[in-house]
Amino acid sequence: MASVKYSRQIVIALIVICTAIEVSLLLADFGLVGSGRLRQTVYEYAGFWPGLLRTWQPNYDAQPYLMFVTYGFLHSGIAHLLINMVTLWSLSGAVIRRVGGRGFVLLYGFSIVAGAIGYAFLNTTPVPMVGASGALFGLAGGxxxxxxxxxxxxxxxxWPVAQAIVLLIGLNLVLWWAMDGHLAWQTHFGGxxxxxxxxTVIDPRPRERKT
Structure with a gap:
C-alpha cells in the first residue's frame, strides 16, 4: 500500500507541475502577473517546434533535444489542461497497479518522447505543439x-482490445473535426x-485474468 501511495504522489506531482505552469500563463494572459507575452515566450522556449529539426535557429543550444520532453508540460488553455489531467489521473491507477511507480515513470516518459517523434515525422506544418496527450495515449497504449x-x-x-483501439481512432477523428483540423493526432499516434x-518491455509477462 505504501508503494502505491508513493507512486500516486508521482502522478499528483505531475498534475501540480502542469497546473502551476498553466495557471501562471493564464494569470499572465490577463495581465495579473509578469508580462502579457509570457505564454508566447514559454511556448517559444519549451514548445515542440518542427522547424528546429530543420533549419531554424534554437533559442538555446539544447532546445532541439529538450523540446521532446518540455512540450508535454505545457497546455493551450484551462480546458486543455483539465481534460488531460483528469485523463492522467484516470489512467495512471491501472498502470501503477500493474508495474508500480518506476514502470509508470518509464512508460510516461518514453511516451512523451514517442509522441514528439510522431509529430516530427508525420506533421507537415511549422505549427508548434504542446500538451501531455502524447504521454496519455502512451498510457492507453501500454x-x-x-x-x-x-x-x-x-x-x-x-475484441475488447480492438474495440478500444477503434474507439480511440474515432475519438481522434471527432476531435480533429471539432477542432477544424487543429489536433496533433500525430502526437497521439506516436505516443x-x-x-x-x-x-511490452517493462512487463512482458501475462497476468491471470478472470473469465
Missing part, C-alpha cells in the same frame, strides 16, 4: 498492450505506439 498479452495468453477474445512497445 494498458491495451498488456490487455492484449493477457487475453491472448489466456486464449480469450481480443500510443511508443507506449504499446515500451509496455
Amino acid at each position: 494498458l491495451l498492450a498488456w490487455s492484449y498479452v493477457d487475453r491472448y495468453t489466456a486464449q480469450q477474445g481480443l 500510443f505506439l511508443g507506449g504499446w512497445m515500451i509496455a
Whole structure:
C-alpha cells in the first residue's frame, strides 16, 4: 500500500507541475502577473517546434533535444489542461497497479518522447505543439498492450482490445473535426505506439485474468 501511495504522489506531482505552469500563463494572459507575452515566450522556449529539426535557429543550444520532453508540460488553455489531467489521473491507477511507480515513470516518459517523434515525422506544418496527450495515449497504449498479452495468453477474445483501439481512432477523428483540423493526432499516434512497445518491455509477462 505504501508503494502505491508513493507512486500516486508521482502522478499528483505531475498534475501540480502542469497546473502551476498553466495557471501562471493564464494569470499572465490577463495581465495579473509578469508580462502579457509570457505564454508566447514559454511556448517559444519549451514548445515542440518542427522547424528546429530543420533549419531554424534554437533559442538555446539544447532546445532541439529538450523540446521532446518540455512540450508535454505545457497546455493551450484551462480546458486543455483539465481534460488531460483528469485523463492522467484516470489512467495512471491501472498502470501503477500493474508495474508500480518506476514502470509508470518509464512508460510516461518514453511516451512523451514517442509522441514528439510522431509529430516530427508525420506533421507537415511549422505549427508548434504542446500538451501531455502524447504521454496519455502512451498510457492507453501500454494498458491495451498488456490487455492484449493477457487475453491472448489466456486464449480469450481480443475484441475488447480492438474495440478500444477503434474507439480511440474515432475519438481522434471527432476531435480533429471539432477542432477544424487543429489536433496533433500525430502526437497521439506516436505516443500510443511508443507506449504499446515500451509496455511490452517493462512487463512482458501475462497476468491471470478472470473469465
